[in-house]
Amino acid sequence: MFDAAELGQKVSKSEFKERELDLRSRLLILQYRTLELARFPVIIDFAGVDGAGKGSTVNMLNKWMDPRWLRSIGYRAPTEEERARPRFWRYWRDLPQKGRIGLYLSGRYSRPLLGRVYGGSDELEFDRRLAEIIRFENALVDDGALILKFWMHLSQAHQKKRLDELSADPLQSYKVSDDDWKNHENYNDFIAAAEQIIARTNRGGAPWNIVEGVDLNYRHLRVGAIIAAELARHLDTHERQAASARNAEAPRHVEPVAMNPTTVFDGLDLSQKVARREYQKKMKKYQARLGYLGRKAFDKGISTVLVFEGPDASGKGGAIRRTIWSLDARTSRVHQFAAPTDEERAHHYLWRFWRKIPRAGFVSVFDRSWYGRVLVERAEGFATEDEWRRAYNEINDFESQIVERGILLLKFWLHISEDEQLERFKKREMSPYKHWKLTDEDWRNREQWDAYEQYGHDVVQYTSTQKAPWILVEANSKLHARLRVIKTVTDHLEDRVESD
């Protein structure tokens, strides 16, 4: 795979100077078009052989382009905060926003590669790590991102020469670490793992490019030219799309719902009730138990994510409040999601939820969540059909990463009948301190009751997985629903705390 990158290609200083001028202004113009269009982020990764000039290429790009809209990002061993989250949390956190460019060193490929070479991970584990990367890149590419990946190459002989040169120069010898020599000795394993990585993760929208790293001038021009060509192509596509979207000016298309005569909610016995006396007794017991378990979970570093969805006025807020009542307010947090900020809008829709994954031992409660993508955004046509259909899979992947990190994830769907909702809306209208909860939008959503039931049905159907099942809660009786929620949280947390 790498023979073509051992041809000894060189560019003379004078030729470099001449071509640099032209390349530099092209890159700048493309960078500004990207910034102005603001429809996709550009992610540029540098991996490769030690000594092949990854760092110097990043420096050169920083010089060539406008550094205000460019960020260099590198990773080391995960910190305490990073270790408590799913592996990809830090990559999500550092994504450039639409219109901007991120240059990555020692990024998501670095640890799988070293793990494979030094035996930390076997073939199966290596495969799984690559599959994670592919899912991550797919989510971004599907959302429009341009991902460019460079493998900077040196033959083993050239690597030795380079390391010897550096070691002999008293000003540069510090750059050569024992790890570099160790990697050099394992050159063949290193290259074998790299071949697998490149073969498996090379795809349209996220291509690999192998660049010969011996000659500094050649390498810089080559990387710059590839970026310019790929970025120009990507921009053309997106600018055309933007133009045709403008011309069309179609009213928001809301796809007609093929009504399902029965939904998963039809099977619920919404009439279930509980006597107030029994409720009070049990609630007190569960709150006490949960308070105790919450403390234990914190000590053990077990984190919890609770998700609440369901129709307006289904009692999510009340159930949440009573559930977290006995938890330590210093280690639990309720997140509600208003309209996204401009920074949030400039990212993938999952980005703002990734940011709220709790740290070790903490509880994050989501009062409405990433399911907005397949509920309100679907209903209102904010997401295209392709976008919301894809989202089920993206959400399943997101949740499986949460669960795999050892975080307890529980998803509650609180369901009420159409009549019960009407009753509650009327009561809210009359209440001096609850009418803020009721907006015109709520009445509008009510008109789409059947459609929302269908959307909810699809949510349960496509995202109730073994790892992250939906818990459907009959909520016409608030007391019944609250008990059901707190009991479920308590039981699951108990299992987890005691098995851990």
Added chain:
Amino acid sequence: MFDAAELGQKVSKSEFKERELDLRSRLLILQYRTLELARFPVIIDFAGVDGAGKGSTVNMLNKWMDPRWLRSIGYRAPTEEERARPRFWRYWRDLPQKGRIGLYLSGRYSRPLLGRVYGGSDELEFDRRLAEIIRFENALVDDGALILKFWMHLSQAHQKKRLDELSADPLQSYKVSDDDWKNHENYNDFIAAAEQIIARTNRGGAPWNIVEGVDLNYRHLRVGAIIAAELARHLDTHERQAASARNAEAPRHVEPVAMNPTTVFDGLDLSQKVARREYQKKMKKYQARLGYLGRKAFDKGISTVLVFEGPDASGKGGAIRRTIWSLDARTSRVHQFAAPTDEERAHHYLWRFWRKIPRAGFVSVFDRSWYGRVLVERAEGFATEDEWRRAYNEINDFESQIVERGILLLKFWLHISEDEQLERFKKREMSPYKHWKLTDEDWRNREQWDAYEQYGHDVVQYTSTQKAPWILVEANSKLHARLRVIKTVTDHLEDRVESD
């Protein structure tokens, strides 16, 4: 101080129900006025005796108000990421934005109080910790924030009764920890320290309120009523100000500069030069040395903050690039500041800079910085005279916190002559890849050259402190300036790495 909070005040259940209704709707209305006005954040702190109901009061406020614009925040021992930053980093990070409310448990008073009781800090240290808090609160209050602080009180006898009751109840006994009993035994020391805290940190805009904690109903109504009254008063003031500002509709007032015949820059010999040959030799040497030192500093956890200011085209970007060239891109970051995002605009102006304080061993470079407050914001009238005058002191405080945490802070002012700037502007206009650096605004700023020199003079005068002196760099020769910068960074980092 606490006698008045041991009167045994009680509210019956029926009275509570009646008064709750009214209070709740008042609080909601006030919350919405605050949200709509969006001119100040509300910070509500709960401190006090264990068992006096801090947690339950926070829960009640969450029930009474709209939880979407309310956040409960609590602190535990600092994490790895928090320990690497100045002590107040985490409090800055968690500030609510303008229009929103934060409820704080175990906040900034908690550790100084416990430190005083258990002998971790002596009188002097305690004093210094309180002075830090006062400066923090002053900065926020001066910016319009409302800070309300509650001391929830119980007599020692009532505390014992409360702890006994909880311990005897199998459902609640987990709430009582050994620490609670230890605090109970040290009740008198605890109260003595609390008296000092309250006496020293009680001020307009950030008042303390002592609330008797024995009776749940009384306590909740009392806290709610105080919040309602203080918030109403604060809103009235701000709404009046907003209205009169609207009526005035004055053009931005830019205060006339009383020209100083001589500025600190007049003493600089801008003609200093260096031969290209010497430059190349030395630059190579410094880069090598700095690369080595950067690695050492990372290993030792020594962080660095570099600040660059100076006229447009003074060569900040070039000097930065050459300085960080040899540093590990994974542990160094250059921050440039474009127009603030809406989230940033909704916070204190220092908030976005606090967020970029590097973690342990990292380097943060600020290409322009918080000095914008006293340079461009002053020049353009974005900050009022009171705001920018206050800012010198706020900046000194901010920087001294950085330095006290052990972070290396270096501030470079690159200076060029008016003629040299004109030369460079003209060159930029001609260059195929540099003309983006030149905007109409740059030409406009140039017209204010003398004023900007005066503003810069004031910056140096008011913010060149012993802990964080300005380094003035003669920059008419780019080569000279770059060498000066990298040499200074290298020398300081060397001192630090070797003395640490």
